[in-house]
Amino acid sequence: MGTMHDHHDHDHDNEFDPMTARVRALETILVGKGLIDPAAVDAIIDTYEHRVGPRNGAQVVARAWTDPGFADWLKADATAAIADMGFVGRQGEHMVAVFNSPEEHNLVVCTLCSCYPWPVLGLPPAWYKSPDYRARAVREPRAVLAEFGVALPEERRIHVWDSTAEIRYLVIPERPAGTEGLDAETLAGLVTRDSMIGCDVLKAPA
Structure with a gap:
């Protein structure tokens, strides 16, 4: 395949x-x-x-990386925290943010159709809507991630989140090592759309 x-x-x-x-x-x-x-x-x-797309989500991620108070708010009530940044609209009414860590990696799919958080990620890519991704992301997430070039340690858990018409998810990827001195705007430039779905792992800038 x-x-x-x-x-x-x-x-x-x-x-x-x-x-x-x-x-x-x-x-x-x-x-x-x-x-x-x-x-x-x-x-x-x-x-x-x-x-109105991945740039918005990247700003949310960068703020979560640089503002612990905002990160806590995002964990407790992502809908309100994201709305506070002005990113609201259709397909983003009920948001949940899930945070990657060294112990757990998060992956988002919509098994029934293609529910997707437009206000923070823009239009969904074609592969997100494909029956192949929708079925295999749940059944064999590690294999699917490998096809995206993401090789995770075997001990790292993969949590698959199934979006619905009621709830949409935003993955907060781990902040790359070596970015401690970068401001939020520069950090946002490192964030990819795929990382906010869970299909990419960010690397430190060269």
């Missing part, structure tokens, strides 16, 4: 699932009839992919 990882050499977001194909077809018809402006559609997509 091929890798699900869409970084570097592969771009699986270009592989249309049936729902994406239907949406694209509908968009083509509506644009053709002059009912929607393609520029407006592009602007909405850009907002969720770049501005």
Whole structure:
């Protein structure tokens, strides 16, 4: 079975699932009839992919790394803590933050569909919505992580969290060693989308 990882050499977001194909077809018809402006559609997509997306989640992570009080708040009430930073909206009404540690690694999946915290992670990647990931992340999470290039020590527990329409999860990855002198803005630049799903382990900057 091929890798699900869409970084570097592969771009699986270009592989249309049936729902994406239907949406694209509908968009083509509506644009053709002059009912929607393609520029407006592009602007909405850009907002969720770049501005209202992983950058927001990265700021939450960086603040948790640098502000112990905020980290405690995030653990106790992630919805309120994240809203305090201004990151609110549809698909992010009920948030739970789970923290990676040397003892435990967290992985997020939605086995029923593709529930995903849009306000902090933007649009979900194609692989997150795939039946392959949704089934195997629960059944064999260590093998799935290996396909993303994440090799964890055997003694480290893997906790798989199943998102629902009521609850969505944000993984707070471990802060990389050697970043003690970096400010929150620089730290946020180290955080990847995949690390906030649990499919990446962050490394110290070169």
